[in-house]
Amino acid sequence: NAGVMQNPRHLVRRRGQEARLRCSPMKGHSHVYWYRQLPEEGLKFMVYLQKENIIDESGMPKERFSAEFPKEGPSILRIQQVVRGDSAAYFCASSPPEGVWGEQYFGPGTRLTVT
Amino acid sequence: DQQVKQNSPSLSVQEGRISILNCDYTNSMFDYFLWYKKYPAEGPTFLISISSIKDKNEDGRFTVFLNKSAKHLSLHIVPSQPGDSAVYFCAASAGLLAGANNLFFGTGTRLTVIP
Numbered sequence: 001n002a003g004v005m006q007n008p009r010h011l012v013r014r015r016g017q018e019a020r021l022r023c024s025p026m027k028g029h030s031h032v033y034w035y036r037q038l039p040e041e042g043l044k045f046m047v048y049l050q051k052e053n054i055i056d057e058s059g060m061p062k063e064r065f066s067a068e069f070p071k072e073g074p075s076i077l078r079i080q081q082v083v084r085g086d087s088a089a090y091f092c093a094s095s096p097p098e099g100v101w102g103e104q105y106f107g108p109g110t111r112l113t114v115t
Numbered sequence: 116d117q118q119v120k121q122n123s124p125s126l127s128v129q130e131g132r133i134s135i136l137n138c139d140y141t142n143s144m145f146d147y148f149l150w151y152k153k154y155p156a157e158g159p160t161f162l163i164s165i166s167s168i169k170d171k172n173e174d175g176r177f178t179v180f181l182n183k184s185a186k187h188l189s190l191h192i193v194p195s196q197p198g199d200s201a202v203y204f205c206a207a208s209a210g211l212l213a214g215a216n217n218l219f220f221g222t223g224t225r226l227t228v229i230p
Contacts, residue, residue: 041222109157
């Protein structure tokens with residue numbers, strides 16, 4: 001059973017460009033979470049999605065950031081008009097609908113560098 | 116506002132001895148606590164968890180202790196092994212009570228087990 005997959009693993013964007021980060025949850029998992037880790041900090045929650053629904057986006061910046069989890073295909077975290085402060089590691093996690101509560105399985109992350 | 120704090124950024128322990136990692140939290144709504152282990156260039160891996168109705172949970176060499184009155188938890192690893200060398204994150208959520216699924220992470224403690 002493949003784990004959570006994220007691609008690309010590394011992404012370099014110039015200021016003003018768009019960044020698209022993809023996450024494929026573990027098989028059978030219908031809940032997806034996105035977290036951001038800035039240098040020397042812990043992971044910070046951004047958004048929680050179920051298939052075709054955003055459940056909690058309280059950690060998402062109000063502008064430039066969006067997320068989706070379509071019926072088919074991976075979850076996408078999209079950052080428009082990137083700025084240097086967006087440089088971070090972005091982790092996706094998934095959990096099954098009826099799994100051990102709170103236990104989330106993490107992908108390897110996408111390291112975004114904005115030049 | 117860091118609601119989960121790990122005040123020791125690093126810890127070194129001799130192989131075979133006990134490792135004790137500490138975590139403090141401020142939000143009294145938190146009712147579920149988890150420890151994750153992270154190797155470089157990988158996502159966090161779930162290690163062990165505890166709900167607020169318990170004060171201890173044990174899984175092999177890993178034991179988590181929860182002191183609700185002090186808003187403090189700790190992870191004990193005994194005996195420590197060189198393969199335990201990693202960054203350990205404490206995480207908390209208010210899910211059981213508030214139905215919130217997002218995790219709040221500490222900033223991590225880098226454990227080095229010296230052979």
